[in-house]
Amino acid sequence: MERRDFVSNMGLMLALACAGGLAACSRNSADMPGPGGGGAAFTADLNTELQNVGQFKIGGGAIVIRVAAGNTPSSFAALTSTCTHEGCTVASFNSTxxxxxxxxxxxHGSRYTTTGAVQTGPATRALTQKTATISGNTLTVS
Ligand code: FES
Structure with a gap:
């Protein structure tokens, strides 16, 4: 193999490795935020989901957590699910x-409060708050 061929092959392999690494940074495409940091609205059926304080749902670039009883918007925390450290989708909400x-x-271990504030880094910026609305028994995060 000539030096030029070797360098060309290495460039292609590096490009493929970078693309694979970026794709691995999110659990699935439904969790990816849309352009401008927003995500597609997603919904939860309050008859079957988010019924108890501490339960959460991640999707459409957002995380929604039930923080109080009742089916009013203030019963839920709705935030972007994209970690401000390196853009991974947050994994979960720890109700303890x-x-x-x-x-x-x-x-990498960042922790956020239900207002989105950073509790533990390496992240230094808060999660963005989103809007939760309720119609009937359907909660929509946008
Ligand atoms: S991407 Fe969340 S802590 Fe690094």
Missing amino acids: TNLIECNAPCG
């Missing part, structure tokens, strides 16, 4: 600590 967690394999 009341913190949103950005964990392995993609995340």
Whole structure:
């Protein structure tokens, strides 16, 4: 193999590795935020989901957490699910600590409160709050 061919092949392999690494930074495409940091609205059926304080749902670039009883918008925290550290989708909400967690394999351990404030880094910027609306028994996050 000539030096030029070797360099060309290495460039192609590097490009493929970078593309694979970027794709691995989110659990699935439904969790990816849309352009401008927004995501597609997503809904929850309050007859079957988010019925108890501490339950959460992630999708459409958002995380919604039930923080109080009742089916009013103030009963829920709605935030972007994209970690401000390196853009991974946050993994879960820990109802014992009341913190949103950005964990392995993609995340690096940042923790956020239900207002989106950073509780533990490496993230330094808060999660953006989103809007929760309720119509009947359907909660919509946009
Ligand atoms: S991407 Fe969330 S802590 Fe690094």
